[in-house]
Amino acid sequence: QLRELHELFPAASIHAFTATATEQVRADICAELRLREPLVLVGDLDRPNLRYRVLPRNDEVGQIEDVIRRHPREAGIVYCIRRKDVDMVAATLAARGHRVTGYHAGMTPEERREAQEAFASERVDIVVATVAFGMGIDRSNVRFVAHSGMPKSIEHYQQEAGRAGRDGLVSECVLLYDAGDAMTWTRIFEQSMADPQQLAVAVGQLEAMNRFCMSGICRHRALVEHFGGAWSVDRCDACDL
Numbered sequence: 001q002l003r004e005l006h007e008l009f010p011a012a013s014i015h016a017f018t019a020t021a022t023e024q025v026r027a028d029i030c031a032e033l034r035l036r037e038p039l040v041l042v043g044d045l046d047r048p049n050l051r052y053r054v055l056p057r058n059d060e061v062g063q064i065e066d067v068i069r070r071h072p073r074e075a076g077i078v079y080c081i082r083r084k085d086v087d088m089v090a091a092t093l094a095a096r097g098h099r100v101t102g103y104h105a106g107m108t109p110e111e112r113r114e115a116q117e118a119f120a121s122e123r124v125d126i127v128v129a130t131v132a133f134g135m136g137i138d139r140s141n142v143r144f145v146a147h148s149g150m151p152k153s154i155e156h157y158q159q160e161a162g163r164a165g166r167d168g169l170v171s172e173c174v175l176l177y178d179a180g181d182a183m184t185w186t187r188i189f190e191q192s193m194a195d196p197q198q199l200a201v202a203v204g205q206l207e208a209m210n211r212f213c214m215s216g217i218c219r220h221r222a223l224v225e226h227f228g229g230a231w232s233v234d235r236c237d238a239c240d241l
Helices: 002-008 023-032 060-069 083-095 109-120 154-161 180-192 196-214 219-226
Strands: 050-056 075-079 100-103 126-129 142-147 171-177
Touching: 050 219, 060 075, 060 083, 060 142, 060 171, 083 100, 083 126, 100 109, 142 154, 154 171, 154 196, 154 219, 171 196, 180 196, 196 219
Parallel strands: 050 171, 075 126, 075 142, 100 126, 142 171
Antiparallel strands: none
Protein backbone atom coordinates (compact mmCIF):
# COMPACT_ATOMS: atom_id res chain seq x y z
CA GLN A 1 0.00 0.00 0.00
CA LEU A 2 2.97 2.34 0.45
CA ARG A 3 3.21 2.66 -3.33
CA GLU A 4 0.02 4.74 -3.17
CA LEU A 5 2.00 7.56 -1.54
CA HIS A 6 3.07 8.75 -5.00
CA GLU A 7 -0.57 9.17 -5.99
CA LEU A 8 -1.63 10.76 -2.70
CA PHE A 9 1.33 13.16 -2.54
CA PRO A 10 2.64 13.61 -6.10
CA ALA A 11 4.93 16.53 -5.18
CA ALA A 12 6.57 14.82 -2.20
CA SER A 13 9.94 13.08 -2.35
CA ILE A 14 9.97 9.51 -1.06
CA HIS A 15 12.81 8.15 1.06
CA ALA A 16 13.11 4.50 2.14
CA PHE A 17 15.49 3.32 4.86
CA THR A 18 16.44 -0.16 6.04
CA ALA A 19 19.26 -1.66 8.05
CA THR A 20 20.10 -4.99 6.41
CA ALA A 21 19.12 -5.25 2.75
CA THR A 22 20.79 -7.33 0.05
CA GLU A 23 21.02 -6.01 -3.50
CA GLN A 24 17.88 -7.98 -4.40
CA VAL A 25 15.94 -6.50 -1.48
CA ARG A 26 17.05 -2.97 -2.41
CA ALA A 27 15.82 -3.56 -5.95
CA ASP A 28 12.50 -4.90 -4.62
CA ILE A 29 12.05 -1.81 -2.44
CA CYS A 30 12.57 0.49 -5.42
CA ALA A 31 10.17 -1.53 -7.55
CA GLU A 32 7.43 -1.99 -4.95
CA LEU A 33 7.46 1.70 -3.95
CA ARG A 34 7.60 2.70 -7.63
CA LEU A 35 10.53 5.01 -7.01
CA ARG A 36 11.51 6.94 -10.14
CA GLU A 37 15.27 6.99 -10.86
CA PRO A 38 16.08 6.63 -7.14
CA LEU A 39 19.42 7.50 -5.64
CA VAL A 40 20.49 4.37 -3.74
CA LEU A 41 22.96 4.99 -0.92
CA VAL A 42 24.63 2.10 0.93
CA GLY A 43 26.64 2.87 4.06
CA ASP A 44 29.65 1.05 5.47
CA LEU A 45 28.40 -2.48 6.04
CA ASP A 46 31.19 -3.63 8.37
CA ARG A 47 31.12 -3.50 12.18
CA PRO A 48 34.86 -3.73 12.99
CA ASN A 49 34.31 -3.55 16.76
CA LEU A 50 32.38 -6.84 16.74
CA ARG A 51 34.32 -10.08 17.33
CA TYR A 52 32.52 -12.91 15.50
CA ARG A 53 32.98 -16.57 16.41
CA VAL A 54 31.09 -19.71 15.37
CA LEU A 55 31.68 -22.67 17.72
CA PRO A 56 30.44 -26.26 17.66
CA ARG A 57 27.67 -26.59 20.25
CA ASN A 58 28.46 -29.28 22.80
CA ASP A 59 27.38 -27.78 26.15
CA GLU A 60 24.78 -25.11 25.43
CA VAL A 61 24.40 -23.47 28.85
CA GLY A 62 28.03 -24.04 29.81
CA GLN A 63 29.29 -22.37 26.64
CA ILE A 64 26.90 -19.44 27.11
CA GLU A 65 28.10 -19.07 30.68
CA ASP A 66 31.70 -18.97 29.43
CA VAL A 67 30.74 -15.89 27.40
CA ILE A 68 28.99 -14.31 30.39
CA ARG A 69 32.02 -14.82 32.61
CA ARG A 70 34.13 -12.79 30.20
CA HIS A 71 31.70 -9.90 30.70
CA PRO A 72 30.85 -9.80 34.43
CA ARG A 73 27.95 -7.49 35.26
CA GLU A 74 27.82 -6.32 31.64
CA ALA A 75 24.83 -6.37 29.33
CA GLY A 76 24.23 -9.24 26.93
CA ILE A 77 21.55 -10.94 24.85
CA VAL A 78 21.22 -14.70 24.36
CA TYR A 79 19.10 -15.77 21.38
CA CYS A 80 17.44 -19.21 21.23
CA ILE A 81 15.48 -20.89 18.44
CA ARG A 82 12.52 -22.15 20.50
CA ARG A 83 10.53 -20.84 23.43
CA LYS A 84 11.28 -23.91 25.54
CA ASP A 85 15.00 -23.25 25.04
CA VAL A 86 14.50 -19.68 26.31
CA ASP A 87 12.74 -20.94 29.44
CA MET A 88 15.40 -23.58 30.14
CA VAL A 89 18.43 -21.35 29.56
CA ALA A 90 16.98 -18.40 31.51
CA ALA A 91 16.00 -20.59 34.46
CA THR A 92 19.41 -22.29 34.56
CA LEU A 93 21.35 -19.02 34.39
CA ALA A 94 19.12 -17.49 37.09
CA ALA A 95 19.72 -20.51 39.33
CA ARG A 96 23.47 -19.95 38.89
CA GLY A 97 23.21 -16.40 40.17
CA HIS A 98 23.01 -14.32 37.00
CA ARG A 99 20.67 -11.33 36.70
CA VAL A 100 18.61 -12.60 33.78
CA THR A 101 15.12 -12.49 32.32
CA GLY A 102 13.42 -14.33 29.47
CA TYR A 103 11.47 -13.01 26.49
CA HIS A 104 9.38 -14.78 23.85
CA ALA A 105 6.04 -14.51 22.06
CA GLY A 106 4.39 -17.03 24.40
CA MET A 107 4.56 -14.57 27.28
CA THR A 108 1.77 -12.06 28.00
CA PRO A 109 2.20 -8.50 26.69
CA GLU A 110 2.70 -7.36 30.29
CA GLU A 111 5.44 -9.94 30.88
CA ARG A 112 7.23 -8.97 27.68
CA ARG A 113 7.00 -5.27 28.50
CA GLU A 114 8.37 -5.89 32.00
CA ALA A 115 11.30 -7.89 30.57
CA GLN A 116 12.13 -5.11 28.10
CA GLU A 117 11.92 -2.42 30.77
CA ALA A 118 14.06 -4.45 33.19
CA PHE A 119 16.79 -4.78 30.57
CA ALA A 120 16.57 -1.19 29.33
CA SER A 121 16.74 0.17 32.90
CA GLU A 122 19.68 -2.17 33.74
CA ARG A 123 17.78 -4.03 36.48
CA VAL A 124 18.90 -7.20 34.71
CA ASP A 125 22.10 -7.78 32.76
CA ILE A 126 21.00 -10.55 30.40
CA VAL A 127 17.95 -11.25 28.27
CA VAL A 128 17.40 -14.77 26.92
CA ALA A 129 15.03 -14.47 23.98
CA THR A 130 13.70 -15.73 20.69
CA VAL A 131 13.81 -13.57 17.57
CA ALA A 132 10.74 -11.76 18.97
CA PHE A 133 13.10 -9.63 21.09
CA GLY A 134 15.09 -6.65 19.89
CA MET A 135 12.88 -4.21 18.03
CA GLY A 136 12.94 -0.85 19.75
CA ILE A 137 15.65 -1.87 22.20
CA ASP A 138 17.95 1.12 22.65
CA ARG A 139 20.75 0.02 24.95
CA SER A 140 24.12 1.03 23.55
CA ASN A 141 26.36 -0.89 25.96
CA VAL A 142 25.48 -4.49 25.04
CA ARG A 143 28.86 -6.21 25.33
CA PHE A 144 27.91 -9.61 23.95
CA VAL A 145 25.31 -11.40 21.87
CA ALA A 146 25.28 -15.19 22.06
CA HIS A 147 23.23 -17.46 19.80
CA SER A 148 22.47 -20.87 21.31
CA GLY A 149 21.53 -22.04 17.82
CA MET A 150 21.84 -20.96 14.21
CA PRO A 151 19.56 -18.05 13.18
CA LYS A 152 17.22 -18.64 10.26
CA SER A 153 18.97 -16.21 7.89
CA ILE A 154 22.06 -14.04 7.55
CA GLU A 155 19.75 -11.04 7.65
CA HIS A 156 18.47 -12.10 11.09
CA TYR A 157 21.98 -12.84 12.28
CA GLN A 158 23.24 -9.42 11.17
CA GLN A 159 20.37 -7.67 12.96
CA GLU A 160 20.64 -9.72 16.16
CA ALA A 161 24.44 -9.77 16.46
CA GLY A 162 24.43 -6.09 15.49
CA ARG A 163 22.69 -5.21 18.76
CA ALA A 164 26.08 -5.61 20.42
CA GLY A 165 28.53 -2.74 20.64
CA ARG A 166 26.38 0.11 19.38
CA ASP A 167 28.56 2.44 21.46
CA GLY A 168 31.51 1.52 19.20
CA LEU A 169 33.40 -0.43 21.87
CA VAL A 170 34.69 -3.97 21.31
CA SER A 171 31.92 -6.54 21.78
CA GLU A 172 31.63 -10.31 21.37
CA CYS A 173 29.28 -12.25 19.09
CA VAL A 174 29.31 -16.03 19.63
CA LEU A 175 27.18 -18.44 17.61
CA LEU A 176 26.86 -22.03 18.86
CA TYR A 177 26.30 -24.20 15.78
CA ASP A 178 24.94 -27.68 15.26
CA ALA A 179 24.07 -29.26 11.92
CA GLY A 180 20.65 -30.19 13.32
CA ASP A 181 19.67 -26.51 13.58
CA ALA A 182 18.87 -26.40 9.85
CA MET A 183 16.48 -29.33 10.22
CA THR A 184 14.82 -27.65 13.22
CA TRP A 185 14.21 -24.47 11.22
CA THR A 186 12.98 -26.44 8.19
CA ARG A 187 10.35 -28.16 10.34
CA ILE A 188 9.26 -24.79 11.75
CA PHE A 189 8.99 -23.36 8.23
CA GLU A 190 6.96 -26.32 6.95
CA GLN A 191 4.52 -26.01 9.86
CA SER A 192 4.02 -22.26 9.51
CA MET A 193 4.26 -21.53 5.76
CA ALA A 194 1.52 -22.67 3.40
CA ASP A 195 2.84 -20.72 0.39
CA PRO A 196 5.40 -22.85 -1.53
CA GLN A 197 7.19 -19.74 -2.83
CA GLN A 198 7.51 -18.29 0.66
CA LEU A 199 8.83 -21.64 1.91
CA ALA A 200 11.39 -21.81 -0.90
CA VAL A 201 12.69 -18.32 -0.09
CA ALA A 202 12.97 -19.17 3.62
CA VAL A 203 14.84 -22.41 2.89
CA GLY A 204 17.20 -20.57 0.55
CA GLN A 205 18.00 -18.01 3.24
CA LEU A 206 18.53 -20.83 5.74
CA GLU A 207 20.98 -22.56 3.39
CA ALA A 208 22.97 -19.33 3.06
CA MET A 209 23.15 -19.06 6.86
CA ASN A 210 24.28 -22.67 7.10
CA ARG A 211 27.05 -22.01 4.57
CA PHE A 212 28.15 -18.98 6.61
CA CYS A 213 28.54 -21.19 9.70
CA MET A 214 30.48 -23.89 7.85
CA SER A 215 32.66 -21.74 5.61
CA GLY A 216 36.34 -20.92 5.99
CA ILE A 217 35.91 -17.29 4.94
CA CYS A 218 36.46 -14.34 7.29
CA ARG A 219 33.16 -13.65 9.05
CA HIS A 220 33.38 -9.89 8.46
CA ARG A 221 34.09 -10.42 4.77
CA ALA A 222 31.23 -12.94 4.39
CA LEU A 223 28.72 -10.55 5.95
CA VAL A 224 29.84 -7.51 3.98
CA GLU A 225 29.82 -9.37 0.66
CA HIS A 226 26.43 -10.97 1.39
CA PHE A 227 24.92 -7.49 1.52
CA GLY A 228 26.65 -6.39 -1.65
CA GLY A 229 29.60 -4.54 -0.14
CA ALA A 230 33.24 -4.68 -1.22
CA TRP A 231 35.88 -6.19 1.07
CA SER A 232 39.46 -5.01 0.64
CA VAL A 233 41.04 -5.67 4.06
CA ASP A 234 43.79 -8.32 4.21
CA ARG A 235 42.68 -9.56 7.62
CA CYS A 236 40.05 -8.36 10.10
CA ASP A 237 41.72 -9.62 13.31
CA ALA A 238 38.18 -9.79 14.70
CA CYS A 239 36.80 -13.25 13.96
CA ASP A 240 37.59 -16.94 14.42
CA LEU A 241 38.87 -17.22 10.83
